[in-house]
Amino acid sequence: xxxxxxxxxxxxxxxxxxxxxxxxxxxxxxxxxxxxxxxxxxxxxxxxxxxxxxxxxxxxxxxxxxxxxxxxxxxxxxxxxxxxxxxxxxxxxxxxxxxxxxxxxxxxxxxxxxxxxxxxxxxxxxxxxxxxxxxxxxxxxxxxxxxxxxxxxxxxxxxxxxxxxxxxxxxxxxxxxxxxxxxxxxxxxxxxxxxxxxxxxxxxxxxxxxxxxxxxxxxxxxxxxxxxxxxxxxxxxxxxxxxxxxxxxxxxxxxxxxxxxxxxxxxxxxxxxxxxxxxxxxxxxxxxxxxxxxxxxxxxxxxxxxxxxxxxxxxxxxxxxxxxxxxxxxxxxxxxxxxxxxxxxxxxxxxxxxxxxxxxxxxxxxxxxxxxxxxxxxxxxxxxxxxxxxxxxxxxxxxxxxxxxxxxxxxxxxxxxxxxxxxxxxxxxxxxxxxxxxxxxxxxxxxxxxxxxxxxxxxxxxxxxxxxxxxxxxxxxxxxxxxxxxxxxxxxxxxxxxxxxxxxxxxxxxxx
Amino acid sequence: xxxxxxxxxxxxxxxxxxxxxxxxxxxxxxxxxxxxxxxxxxxxxxxxxxxxxxxxxxxxxxxxxxxxxxxxxxxxxxxxxxxxxxxxxxxxxxxxxxxxxxxxxxxxxxxxxxxxxxxxxxxxxxxxxxxxxxxxxxxxxxxxxxxxxxxxxxxxxxxxxxxxxxxxxxxxxxxxxxxxxxxxxxxxxxxxxxxxxxxxxxxxxxxxxxxxxxxxxxxxxxxxxxxxxxxxxxxxxxxxxxxxxxxxxxxxxxxxxxxxxxxxxxxxxxxxxxxxxxxxxxxxxxxxxxxxxxxxxxxxxxxxxxxxxxxxxxxxxxxxxxxxxxxxxxxxx
Numbered sequence: 001x002x003x004x005x006x007x008x009x010x011x012x013x014x015x016x017x018x019x020x021x022x023x024x025x026x027x028x029x030x031x032x033x034x035x036x037x038x039x040x041x042x043x044x045x046x047x048x049x050x051x052x053x054x055x056x057x058x059x060x061x062x063x064x065x066x067x068x069x070x071x072x073x074x075x076x077x078x079x080x081x082x083x084x085x086x087x088x089x090x091x092x093x094x095x096x097x098x099x100x101x102x103x104x105x106x107x108x109x110x111x112x113x114x115x116x117x118x119x120x121x122x123x124x125x126x127x128x129x130x131x132x133x134x135x136x137x138x139x140x141x142x143x144x145x146x147x148x149x150x151x152x153x154x155x156x157x158x159x160x161x162x163x164x165x166x167x168x169x170x171x172x173x174x175x176x177x178x179x180x181x182x183x184x185x186x187x188x189x190x191x192x193x194x195x196x197x198x199x200x201x202x203x204x205x206x207x208x209x210x211x212x213x214x215x216x217x218x219x220x221x222x223x224x225x226x227x228x229x230x231x232x233x234x235x236x237x238x239x240x241x242x243x244x245x246x247x248x249x250x251x252x253x254x255x256x257x258x259x260x261x262x263x264x265x266x267x268x269x270x271x272x273x274x275x276x277x278x279x280x281x282x283x284x285x286x287x288x289x290x291x292x293x294x295x296x297x298x299x300x301x302x303x304x305x306x307x308x309x310x311x312x313x314x315x316x317x318x319x320x321x322x323x324x325x326x327x328x329x330x331x332x333x334x335x336x337x338x339x340x341x342x343x344x345x346x347x348x349x350x351x352x353x354x355x356x357x358x359x360x361x362x363x364x365x366x367x368x369x370x371x372x373x374x375x376x377x378x379x380x381x382x383x384x385x386x387x388x389x390x391x392x393x394x395x396x397x398x399x400x401x402x403x404x405x406x407x408x409x410x411x412x413x414x415x416x417x418x419x420x421x422x423x424x425x426x427x428x429x430x431x432x433x434x435x436x437x438x439x440x441x442x443x444x445x446x447x448x449x450x451x452x453x454x455x456x457x458x459x460x461x462x463x464x465x466x467x468x469x470x471x472x473x474x475x476x477x478x479x480x481x482x483x484x485x486x487x488x489x490x491x492x493x494x495x496x497x498x499x500x501x502x503x504x505x506x507x508x509x510x511x512x
Numbered sequence: 513x514x515x516x517x518x519x520x521x522x523x524x525x526x527x528x529x530x531x532x533x534x535x536x537x538x539x540x541x542x543x544x545x546x547x548x549x550x551x552x553x554x555x556x557x558x559x560x561x562x563x564x565x566x567x568x569x570x571x572x573x574x575x576x577x578x579x580x581x582x583x584x585x586x587x588x589x590x591x592x593x594x595x596x597x598x599x600x601x602x603x604x605x606x607x608x609x610x611x612x613x614x615x616x617x618x619x620x621x622x623x624x625x626x627x628x629x630x631x632x633x634x635x636x637x638x639x640x641x642x643x644x645x646x647x648x649x650x651x652x653x654x655x656x657x658x659x660x661x662x663x664x665x666x667x668x669x670x671x672x673x674x675x676x677x678x679x680x681x682x683x684x685x686x687x688x689x690x691x692x693x694x695x696x697x698x699x700x701x702x703x704x705x706x707x708x709x710x711x712x713x714x715x716x717x718x719x720x721x722x723x724x725x726x727x728x729x730x731x732x733x734x735x736x737x738x739x740x741x742x743x744x745x746x747x748x749x750x751x752x753x754x755x756x757x758x759x760x761x762x763x764x765x766x767x768x769x770x771x772x773x774x775x776x777x778x779x780x781x782x783x784x785x786x787x788x789x790x791x792x793x794x795x796x797x798x799x800x801x802x803x804x805x806x807x808x809x810x811x812x813x814x815x816x817x818x819x820x821x822x823x824x825x826x827x828x829x830x831x832x833x834x835x836x837x838x839x840x841x842x843x844x845x
Contacts, residue, residue, distance in 0.1 A: 100740060100839050109796035114738035131736060134793060 018132035019119055025144075026095055026116055032144035033098045036151070038088040043156035045084025049077035050162035058169045069170040096120070098148075105147055111138045173231060185232035189239045192349040193229025199345050200226050203338060212331065214253045215338035222246060222342055236353055243350050250343040257335040260328070522731050523791050528719040532577040535714045537570050538707065539700040545789065546691040546806050547574060547665065551725070552732040552788065553781035555688025556644050556664040558629075558679075558810065565693040566704075567667040571625045574665070576716035578725065581659065583621035587632035589675070593639035597649050614651055619643050622659050622722070626666035630676040637683050640664060644686040661725055681769075681813065688778045689803075690810035728788075735784040737795040742780070744838050745800045749776045751832045752812050760835045762828045766818030771811040778807035797838045805829050 053073035060067045099113040106112075115131035122128050200223030207215035225246055229239050475485055526548065533544055543559065547570070550557040559567045575582035585596055598617030604610045618624065619640065629637060643649050647658045666687070669676055684690070696704060707713070720728075737745075750758040752770035763770065782803035783795045790799075809825050 096740065097839070104838070109790070109792060109798060110738060110741055110794055111792065111796075113740060114736055114794040117738045117740070118736065127736065130793060 017129075018136045019123070019129060021136055022112075022115060022119060022132045026099060028144045029102055029147065030093060030095050030098050032148040033093045033101070036148040037091060037093055038085060039150045040153050040155070041084040041088030041091075042081055043153050043159060045081040046077065047155040047159045047162055048084070049080025050159060050166055052076040052080060054162065054166045054169050057166065061169070073166055073170070102147055106139075108135070108138045111135045173233075186236050186239075188353060189229050189234060189236055190232055192239070192352055193226045193231075193234075195226070196345060196349055197223050197226025197230055199342070200224075203342055207338060210331075210334055212335050212338060214257050214335045215342075218250055218253055218339060218342055221249070222346070240350065240353055243346050243353070247343060247346045247350070250339050250346065254336050254339045254343070257332045257339065260332060518731060519788075519791060519793065522728055522788060525720060525724060525728065526789060529577055532716050532719055533570070533573050535716060536573045536707070537566060538703045539696045540566065540570060540693065543570065543691050543693055545786070546689050546782075547571075548789070549782045549785035549803070550665075550688050551661075551663060552728050552785040553688055553778075554661065554663075554729055555778065555781060556666070556686060558684070558687040558690045559665065559667045559693055560670065560690060561667075561693025563669060565695065567693050568625065568627055571623075571665045571667070573716055575623045575625070577719055578623065579718045579721035580622040580661070580725070582623045582625070583618040584625040584627060585618050586627050587629045587636070589631060589633060589677075591632045591636045593636050596636065596639045597643075597651060600652065614654065614656070616656070617649075619649060620656070620658060622661055622663065624662070624664045626664055628669060629666040630668040630679055633677055634680050634683075637677070637679055641683060641686060661722065661729070684810045685772060685774055687810065689782060689806035691806050692809075732781075732784050732788050735787050735793055735795060737780060737784065740839060741795050741797060741800065744797055744836065745776060745779050745783070748779065748800065748804055748832055748836045749773075749808075751836050752808060752828075754815075758836070760828075760831045762823070762831050766814050766821070766823045766828065767812060768815035768818075769813040771808050775808055775811040778811075779803045782807055801833050804833055808832075 050073075053076035056072050056076050057069040059065075060069065060072055096113060096117060099116040100110075102108065103110050103113045111131070112135045115128070115135035118125070118131050119128045200219050200221075203219035204216055204223060207213075207219050225242055228234050228242075234242065475488060478488075529548065530544060537544065547557050547559075549555075551574075559571070561567055572582075572584075585591070594617065596617050596619050598615050598620065600612040601615045602610050603613045626640065643658060643662070644664055647660070647662050649656045649658065664687075668679070747758050749771045750756045751760050752763050752767060752775075753759055754764050754767045754770065756770075759767075759770075779800055780795070780803075783799035786799045786802055787793070787795050805826065808829050812825050812828065814823055814825065
C-alpha cells in the first residue's frame, strides 16, 4: 500500500471529527515546519559563520595576530550558528502560512488553508465543518516530515565552498597579498633564502637542544625570513632591508645575552688577575675562562667541578651559587656563539646580495666585538651631561669602554683599562665600529696576538682612528714579512696602551 | 438536502447542460465554461470572434438547453434604442378612446442574444446599460423590471472590421467576462463538417429550468474564498494599475486605466463558478488565475504608447498572473 493511500485511509477511516483531525494534522505540520526552519537557519548561520571565520582568519594572518586560525574560525562558526538558531527559534511559523505551503506543495487547491482559516475564525460553524471535511477528503500526508523535510538548503549547499575558502585562507601563503604587485623572482635572493632557512632550522634545533631561548627566537625569525626570501616574495632591496634588521636584532640579542651574563657576577667583567689557577672565587668569569681552558685541554668540566666541591667542604651554598653563575655564563656564551654564527650568515647573505661592506654594520668583520649600542651610547652621553662637569667625559668613556668589552666573547685582560689612543682625552673615548668612526674618534678593532696559555689569539681593542691611521702609515712604509705585520701593529698598540692606565680610573663600576 | 448532496446535484446538472451544448457545438470548451460561469454568476458575457465561428449557434443552443425565455436582437447601424427596450404605442379601446401603452421590446426576456452588438451605434448599444446592470428598464417615467434570471449574451466582431462601432468603456464594464472565440482545430473542423452537412442538427433537450438555475446561482455565491486567496485576487487587480506599487513592468508602462473594482468582483465570481465546476466549495489560486483573463481583458485600457507599440492586453494579463505572488514573497511561477 502506498504512502498516499495509507494516509487517505487513515484520515477517512478515523472516527474523530474532521475539525479535530484537521487540528492534529496542522499541529504536526507546524512542528515539522518549525524544525525545518531551525535547520534552515542553522545552515544559514553556518554559512555566515564560515564567511566571518574566513575574514577573521585572513585578517589575523595579514596582521600577524597571535591567534590560532582554528580557534578563531571555530569561535566565529559557533557564535554564528548559535545566533541563527536563536533567531530561528524565535521565528515561529504561522500555522496559516504552513497550511498555504502545504496546499501549494500537495496541490490541494487551497482546501487545507481555506479550511484552517475558517476553522480558526469560526470554529463551531457548519461552514468550518464542511471545509474541514473537504480538506480531510482531499488527503493529507501522514508524515509531515515528507512535506517539510530536513533538507540541505541553498545556504547549506554553499557552506562547503565557504569551508574550502576558510581552509585556503588558513593554509595558503598570503605573502602574495601583502606585496603590491607581482614581481620577477630574484634567484640570488631565493638561494640566499634557502641557505638562511636551512641554517635557521639547524640553529633552531641546536638552540632547542641546548635550551638557548634567545638563539631559538632568532633562529625562528631567521628561518621565516629565509622562507619569505625563498618564496620570492621579497625583492632584493626588501631582502637587504630585512637582513639589515635581522643583523641589528642579532647584535642586540648578543649584547643583552652578555649583559645578563655580566650581571650574574658581582660586577662587570674584570680583568683576569693573578696567575692561572688562582682565580678569585668571586669572579665567575675568570673561573669560567679557566674551566673552558681546562675543557679545551681535555679535562672534563664535571671532574673539575667535583674537585672544586671536594676542595671547598662546608661552603656548598657559595659553591652552588658559583656553579650556577658559571652555568649562566656558559649559556650566555653559547647564546653569543650561536647568535654570532647567525650574524655571520646574515652578513654573508648581505654580501652575496651586493651589500657594500661600508654601507652597513653587517659588513663588519664578524670577529669584531659587538657594536656599541647607540641607545646606550646616547644614554651614556646624557648621563654624562647630567653628571658633574669634570667627570662627565671620563665616565662616559669608561662606560663606553665597558660596553664595548661586553660584546666580546674573548675577554681581554686589562681591557677596561686599555688606553683609547693618544688623543682619547681630546676627542672623547666614544667607541664606535670602525666603519662608523670618524677621524679623531675611538673605534673598536680586532688584533691577532701571539698564542699564550689561557688567552685567546684574537683580541678586540679600542684605538683612536688617528692613531690607527698613523700605525697603518708606518706599516705601509716599512717592509715586513706578512706574518710580522700583526706583531708590529700589536707593538704600537701596546705602546698606546702603556700610557693609558695612568689616565684611566681603575674602578670600572664608576661608569655604570 | 446535505451540502454534499447539493454539490453533487449541481455538478450533475452542469454536466448535463454541458453535454447538451456539446451535442451541437464542437470544441470551444473555454467559451462554454465562460458562458456557464457567467450564467451561474448572474453576469453577462461578451463573445468576440470573426464571423462564422459559431458564436450565435452556441448562444441559441444554450437557450434551447435551458427552460428560459429567449430573445434575439440583430444589431445593425440603423437599430434604435426603442427597438431594444420597447416603445409607447397609441391604442384605441372599444369606446374609441386612445391611450398610450408600453410595448415591451426584446430586452424583456431571460436570455438575450445581442448579435453583432458592435454594429449598432453607441447610442443604441447604451440602451442595454440599465438593463444589464440594474435588471430594469425605464421608459419615460416608468420603470419596468426584467425577469430573473436575466442574462445578455452579446457577440461582436473584432473592432478592426469595417462598419463596427467600438463599445463604450461603460458598456464593456457591464459584461462580466469577455470571451474570445478561437478558430477550431483540424479535428474540430472535421467534426463540424460531419455534424452540419449530413444529418439534420440534433434536437436539444432543456435540462435546467429557472428554479434550478437560481439554486445553482445561490450555491455559487456560497463558495468560500479565504482571505489569503482573496488577497491574491486583489493583488492581481492592483497589478494592472500603472501607479500602484504592485504594478507589473508592462502595466506601469503601457496601461492608461487598469481594472475597476467591478473587475475584481468579476474575477471572484467567475472563480467561484469555476470552483463549483470542479466540485469544490472553496476558491483556489488556480481558479482566480483562470478567471482573470476573461474578466480583465476588456477592462484594461492601454495608453498611447501601448497602442502604438501594438501591445497585446493578453500578454499584459499573463504577466500580471505570472508576477503576482500567491502569498507575499512567493511567486506563482
